[in-house]
Amino acid sequence: MTTGDSETGPQQQRPQEKRPAPGVSRRGFLLGSGAGVGVGAAASAVLWRPWVTGDPTAESPGRASGSAEAGRPVDSRGRHQAGVDRPQTPQANALFVIADVPKTSSTEVFEMLANLGEGIDSLTDPKGHLTEVLPDDPGDLVITVGIGPQLVSLIDPDLPGAEPLPEFGSDTELEISGGDVLLALYATDVTVLHSAAMHLLDLVPDASVRWVQAGHRGPGEGTVARNPFGYHDGVVVPRTDEELAENVWIQGGPAAGGTVCVLRRMSLDVSAFRALGPGAQDAVFGRHRDDGRPMSGGSPTDEVDLTARTETGDLTIPLRAHARAAHPSFTGSPLMLRRSYGFAEPDTLEEGMVFVCFQNDLEAFVRTQHRMDETDDLMNFVTTTASASFLILPGRTGDQPLGSSLRS
Amino acid sequence: MSWGGTRSAVRTLTAIVGVTALTALSSCSADPDTGDNEGGPQDDSARADATVYVPQDAETINDAVDLVEPGGLIVIGPGTYEESVLIDVEDVTVRGEDRNEVVIDGGGVRPFGISAIADGVSVENLTVTDHTFYGVLVTGLHDENGPAAHGGDGYSTFDPEDFPPVQRFRFDHITAYNNGLYGLYAFNAQQGTITESYASGHADSGIYVGQCQECWIDVSHNVAENNAVGFENANASELAGVRENRFTHNRVGMTFLSNYREAFHPQQANTVHGNLVGENAEPHSPAQAEGAFGVGIGIGAGTLNRFVNNRIENNPSSGVTLSSEEDLAPVGNRIAGNAFSTNGVDIANIAGARAPAADNCNTDAPSTEPDTDDDATLLPEDLFSSCSGTQPAIDPAELPQVEVPSGVSFRQIDPPPAQPTMQDEPAARELGEIAVTDDVAEVPGSDYLAERSRHGVP
Numbered sequence: 001m002t003t004g005d006s007e008t009g010p011q012q013q014r015p016q017e018k019r020p021a022p023g024v025s026r027r028g029f030l031l032g033s034g035a036g037v038g039v040g041a042a043a044s045a046v047l048w049r050p051w052v053t054g055d056p057t058a059e060s061p062g063r064a065s066g067s068a069e070a071g072r073p074v075d076s077r078g079r080h081q082a083g084v085d086r087p088q089t090p091q092a093n094a095l096f097v098i099a100d101v102p103k104t105s106s107t108e109v110f111e112m113l114a115n116l117g118e119g120i121d122s123l124t125d126p127k128g129h130l131t132e133v134l135p136d137d138p139g140d141l142v143i144t145v146g147i148g149p150q151l152v153s154l155i156d157p158d159l160p161g162a163e164p165l166p167e168f169g170s171d172t173e174l175e176i177s178g179g180d181v182l183l184a185l186y187a188t189d190v191t192v193l194h195s196a197a198m199h200l201l202d203l204v205p206d207a208s209v210r211w212v213q214a215g216h217r218g219p220g221e222g223t224v225a226r227n228p229f230g231y232h233d234g235v236v237v238p239r240t241d242e243e244l245a246e247n248v249w250i251q252g253g254p255a256a257g258g259t260v261c262v263l264r265r266m267s268l269d270v271s272a273f274r275a276l277g278p279g280a281q282d283a284v285f286g287r288h289r290d291d292g293r294p295m296s297g298g299s300p301t302d303e304v305d306l307t308a309r310t311e312t313g314d315l316t317i318p319l320r321a322h323a324r325a326a327h328p329s330f331t332g333s334p335l336m337l338r339r340s341y342g343f344a345e346p347d348t349l350e351e352g353m354v355f356v357c358f359q360n361d362l363e364a365f366v367r368t369q370h371r372m373d374e375t376d377d378l379m380n381f382v383t384t385t386a387s388a389s390f391l392i393l394p395g396r397t398g399d400q401p402l403g404s405s406l407r408s
Numbered sequence: 409m410s411w412g413g414t415r416s417a418v419r420t421l422t423a424i425v426g427v428t429a430l431t432a433l434s435s436c437s438a439d440p441d442t443g444d445n446e447g448g449p450q451d452d453s454a455r456a457d458a459t460v461y462v463p464q465d466a467e468t469i470n471d472a473v474d475l476v477e478p479g480g481l482i483v484i485g486p487g488t489y490e491e492s493v494l495i496d497v498e499d500v501t502v503r504g505e506d507r508n509e510v511v512i513d514g515g516g517v518r519p520f521g522i523s524a525i526a527d528g529v530s531v532e533n534l535t536v537t538d539h540t541f542y543g544v545l546v547t548g549l550h551d552e553n554g555p556a557a558h559g560g561d562g563y564s565t566f567d568p569e570d571f572p573p574v575q576r577f578r579f580d581h582i583t584a585y586n587n588g589l590y591g592l593y594a595f596n597a598q599q600g601t602i603t604e605s606y607a608s609g610h611a612d613s614g615i616y617v618g619q620c621q622e623c624w625i626d627v628s629h630n631v632a633e634n635n636a637v638g639f640e641n642a643n644a645s646e647l648a649g650v651r652e653n654r655f656t657h658n659r660v661g662m663t664f665l666s667n668y669r670e671a672f673h674p675q676q677a678n679t680v681h682g683n684l685v686g687e688n689a690e691p692h693s694p695a696q697a698e699g700a701f702g703v704g705i706g707i708g709a710g711t712l713n714r715f716v717n718n719r720i721e722n723n724p725s726s727g728v729t730l731s732s733e734e735d736l737a738p739v740g741n742r743i744a745g746n747a748f749s750t751n752g753v754d755i756a757n758i759a760g761a762r763a764p765a766a767d768n769c770n771t772d773a774p775s776t777e778p779d780t781d782d783d784a785t786l787l788p789e790d791l792f793s794s795c796s797g798t799q800p801a802i803d804p805a806e807l808p809q810v811e812v813p814s815g816v817s818f819r820q821i822d823p824p825p826a827q828p829t830m831q832d833e834p835a836a837r838e839l840g841e842i843a844v845t846d847d848v849a850e851v852p853g854s855d856y857l858a859e860r861s862r863h864g865v866p
């Protein structure tokens with residue numbers, strides 16, 4: 001008897017209806033390790049290296065280029081809001097303002113967004129900005145606007161970003177979560193951020209500020225800069241237009257061109273981390289501190305090889321390394337775009353990071369954070385104190401009010 | 409030089425259409441050595457017989473693959489072959505004259521021994537050793553550089569639609585030892601057999617079957633020992649059977665895994681019967697990547713499998729472990745009629761809260777009654793108080809603890825004892841579809857296949 005059409009083979013006794021969710025994936029094949037063990041790495045050629053093949057600082061049309069361009073105006077108009085993939089090198093300073101607004105209808109939300117859009121124009125238009133707020137020109141000031149799950153749901157509960165973040169295992173110390181409006185302001189000149197934020201808040205009279213956090217980035221090219229632990233951060237992220245389309249931008253529907261942002265304020269125990277000593281520190285990340293190259297070998301911009309092993313069978317990227325825990329392949333997720341900012345509070349000496357990521361599917365973050373809570377040694381040094389998610393509205397072209405594509 | 413051998417390195421797919429008879433003849437007549445007629449006839453009519461002898465007709469196995477016709481036979485004489493062989497000709501049989509004397513040796517530098525990427529390939533009666541990646545592979549996944557020429561990076565993966573599974577294969581009487589990751593390795597393949605083979609000294613698994621649905625692959629009468637894992641199934645569903653094997657003296661005997669990293673999760677619907685799964689706490693083996701040790705059968709989000717009439721004994725952590733993988737749960741597995749003894753615990757459930765175990769059952773016979781196998785010890789004790797719905801779990805720290813010895817280099821594992829060689833073999837194989845029956849093998853004895861094991865009778 002042969003299989004396939006057999007009704008009586010042992011496999012047929014399984015209860016077909018119990019095939020568990022999620023359904024069978026069409027996710028692609030993975031060969032396993034192309035490199036094999038020990039000395040094999042040299043024998044492997046790589047078929048696709050989507051995120052790091054390109055020079056991270058290479059110019060792509062329509063975007064401000066590398067840090068040499070710091071201070072130059074960033075176009076606020078386009079299919080996408082500024083502050084996600086442009087400028088290509090994030091500005092050195094950020095101010096995140098999260099406010100609550102007592103809106104009860106989508107009309108009120110659209111009205112607020114239109115006002116904010118006009119306010120952004122009045123602050124960032126290099127040819128005609130409000131000199132009473134910013135006496136000199138706005139430089140590379142960028143303001144990105146997002147709305148929280150409650151406001152998104154008022155418009156349409158099926159939109160991306162309508163679903164709130166679940167509670168994570170690492171949320172035990174959370175002081176603040178959620179929020180209705182995100183104003184994320186970025187500039188090389190730190191002194192413009194506060195006045196710009198206050199001006200925008202004035203345009204939303206019923207807003208009450210929920211939390212505010214300033215952040216700073218060290219020098220770097222493209223998305224890569226050292227984080228408060230001293231490690232290169234922002235290495236493996238989507239960069240090309242195709243990668244951004246696949247992983248970051250919402251592709252269809254009224255929110256097309258937008259993205260979902262997660263903001264986590266994380267307090268970092270830098271002294272405990274430092275006490276680990278150099279080798280153990282590298283093992284926490286799976287990369288070397290000096291130049292960021294993976295512990296599995298290669299150059300600073302190379303990806304980690306998660307299957308690489310020593311001859312004795314031990315993984316070269318440790319089992320509980322952050323690069324392994326956060327790697328999207330384990331959760332079947334798209335690759336998030338990370339643009340985080342560090343902070344150090346002068347009064348309390350607290351050090352930390354505002355973790356900022358963008359993805360077209362909130363689940364990419366959710367599944368990754370769950371996995372990190374279970375398997376990531378980095379989480380031993382992290383206390384999350386605030387957490388929120390937002391739908392970053394699509395960009396504006398021409399005279400469209402901000403958020404207008406969501407009207408339907 | 410790193411590819412070794414005196415002639416061609418790894419053959420590329422430029423030769424995939426096969427070699428025309430003209431090419432074969434001209435390359436043959438250009439080589440005076442082929443006048444030697446010891447192994448087989450050399451004239452044109454013999455060519456039609458489609459048997460190529462190594463080294464008489466072709467100096468290397470790759471040269472023989474260049475010469476052989478579809479449906480033909482390559483017979484390899486005793487010797488050590490330093491080449492990675494790519495078989496891209498359909499329905500070819502590659503046979504060693506003596507299983508223990510025909511050795512493809514990777515010298516610790518070449519990535520693989522044999523890769524079959526054409527339908528209907530048989531590989532039999534030879535030994536593969538000391539490759540950095542694997543011994544013998546069959547797969548439908550390959551690019552112009554052959555199957556192993558990429559690092560699966562996990563961001564972009566191959567679209568299964570673009571790479572239909574390779575059809576019909578036979579791995580028989582193969583000895584694979586001390587290859588970096590896998591001994592006998594099949595993925596994106598259907599309708600095959602892996603039989604009467606032996607695998608030891610692999611840092612991933614001795615025998616690996618992965619990434620296929622309706623695979624209909626029969627894995628039977630093999631011995632795998634001194635590996636990190638004896639037999640591993642990842643995302644391979646509807647195998648024809650994993651039966652009557654001896655998977656002892658590994659770090660983990662067998663695993664049935666679902667994961668997002670590869671195509672076709674969840675894994676489901678294998679029938680696993682009549683296997684000896686014991687003593688899986690072997691220090692003389694490479695480390696298991698996740699540090700596992702002392703486990704008979706690991707069901708890592710495997711689903712709807714049946715484990716029937718196996719002997720599962722002397723695994724100091726657990727005989728069978730149910731666990732989850734991210735949000736993928738172990739669901740609907742039926743454990744029936746197995747002979748458990750002297751395991752740390754016979755069956756344990758450590759699935760996480762995000763993906764709790766459900767609908768699994770342990771019975772003396774294939775029935776739906778809960779926990780009628782009185783002899784099996786369970787953690788938690790009420791694991792199978794019901795065979796439907798969500799089932800209680802313990803924290804992994806509550807498992808019987810065993811000290812995990814550090815791994816031994818895959819190149820330092822002792823070679824296996826000589827294995828039985830095939831006798832009086834016919835011409836080239838013609839492979840058909842795999843037969844599947846309802847029959848379930850008896851529970852084997854503790855000394856099952858001991859004559860082929862380095863560990864002998866317990």
Ligand code: HEM
Binds near residue numbers: 285338365369372378
């Ligand atoms: C304060 C906490 C964190 C620190 C200090 C940190 C640091 C790093 C570093 C140094 C890398 C390696 C270099 C790179 O690829 O950028 C990395 C990679 C990564 N991190 Fe984090 N991270 C933190 C939190 C998170 C969180 C909360 C997530 C998401 C839930 C996340 C997701 C990722 C991802 C997806 C990668 C890339 C992995 C890969 O594909 O190689 N990280 N992170």
